[in-house]
Amino acid sequence: MFRIYLCFALMIFLVFAPKFSSYNPSMSDFLSFYLAPNSNHFFGTDMLGRDLFSRVLYALRNSIFIGVCASSLALVFALFYLLLARMFFYNFFMRILDLFLALPSLLLMMFFQSFIEGSFISMIFIIALSHYAFIAKLFESELRALEKLEFYEAALVLGSSKIRAFFKELLPPCFSLLFLLFVLNIIHAISTEATLSFFGLGLPFDIPSLGNILNDASKAIFMGAWWVIVFPLLALLMLILPLLWLSNFLQKYWGIHL
Template sequence: MPKGVRLAAALLGLLALAVVVVPLVVQLDQQLVDLAAAGQGPSLAHPLGTDEMGRDVLLRCLYGLRVSFVVGLVAALAGMLIGGLVGLAAGALGGVADRLLMRVVDGFSSLPHLLLGIFIVAMFAPSPWAVVVSVGVTHWTTAARIVRSEVLSLRERPFVEAAISGGASRARIVRRHLLPHLAPHLLLATVLMVPHAIWHETALSFLGLGLPPHLASLGNMINDGQRSLLAGDWWSSLAPGLFILVPTLSVSVLTQHWRDRLNPRTRSELSL
C-alpha cells in the first residue's frame, strides 16, 4: 500500500476515533458563553484556542466534524438512493424510458448545485434535515450516470445475455445479475459523495442557511471566526478549515486507491 494511502488512513482513523471518543468523555454545552476566556490563543488548556464567546475551538471542531459527517453521510445515501434508482431504471429499461430519464438527469445537471441548494433550504428552517434534502436533491445526477453506465456495460456481458436467452424476467436479471455487480460501485460512489456533501453543508452553514447558528458546525465556526480575524484571532477560522480539509482529502485519497483496485485496467491505461 502506498505511503500516501497509509497516511490518509491513519489521519482519518485518528479523527474518527477522536470524534467518537471525545464527545463521550467531554460534554459540550452549545449555549455556553465564557467572556472571561474569549479570544485566548492556543495553549495547554485550549490546544486550538478559544473563540469570541470563550468556547474551546478544538472541542467545537470535533463536535462540528461529527455533525458534518453524519449529515454528509445521510445526504450522500439519499442522493445515491435517488440516483441509483433512476440510473438502474434507465439502463435496465432502455429505449424511450432511458432517453426520457437521461433528459431529466441532463436538466438537473444543468442547474447550479449551490444556488439550487440555497433555494431548497430557504424553504425550511435551518436544520440538519433541510441540508440532507438539499444535498440529496442536487447531487443524485452523478450517481444516476454511474449506475446507468455500469448497467449498460453489464447488459453486454455473456452471463446476462444467457439469462435473457433463457427466458429470465427483467426483475430476476436485475436482482440476480445486475445488483450484485453494481454494489461495489454504488458503495464507492456513496463514499465519494460524502466529502462533497460535507463541503455543501459547510457552505450552506457558512451562509447562515444550513444548521442552526448555535449548533457546533464547521461552517458556522468559520462564519463566526471571520469576525475574529480583525482582532488577530486567526485560529478561530484556521482550525475548522483544517478539520474540513484533512478528512475530505483523506477520503479522496482512499477512494481513489479503492477505485484503482476495482478497475485495474483503468489504472494501467492511465499509467501509460
C-alpha cells in the same frame, strides 16, 4: 491500508468526540472571549467565549454524519431512479437526468434551503437530491455496458424479469463502483454542508458546524484571533484528505476510471 485505517480511526474518534472534551460546545463565557490556545482551551475560544476545540470536534462529527447519510440517500435515489427508468419511459427519464446535471447544484440547494428551516434532515435530503444525478449518470454508463454482455441477456431469455435481473445480475458487478461513488459523495456532501452553513443556509447557529465556525472566523480576522480561522480549516482538511486518499486508492486497486 494505512490510509484505510486512518479513515476508520478518524470515524471512531469523531463518534466518541464528547469523551475528548470537558466543555459544552454551546456554552458561552463572555469573560473568556478570544483567548489564545492554552492548556485549558487547546484551540482557544471564539467571540462568545466558547471552547473552540469542543466546537470543532462536534462540528466534525456533525459533518461526517451528514456526509454519510446524504451519500447513502443519494445512492438510494440513484438506484431507484435508474430502476424506474428501465421500467417506464427510459429516454424521458434520461433527459430529466441531463436537466438535473445542467443546473448549478449549489445555487439550486441555496434556493431551496432558503425556504426550509435548517436541520439535519433537511440538509441530508437536499444534499442527496442535488447529488444523486451525478451518481446515476456514472452508474448508468456502467449498467449500459453490462447489459450488452451475454450473462444479462441469458438471464432475460431464461425468464428473469427486468427488476430481478437488475438486482441479481447487474448490481453485484457494480458494488466496487458504488462504494467508490459513496466515498466520493461523502466528500462532496461535507463540502456542501460547510458551504451552506457558511452562508447561513445550513445548520442553525446553535449547532456546531464547520461552516458556522468559519462564518464566525470571518469576523475574528479583524481581531487578530488567527486560531479561530486556522484550526477549523485544518480540521476540515484533516476530514477530507483521508477520504480523498481512500478514493484514490480504491480507484487504483479496482482499476476504476471516472
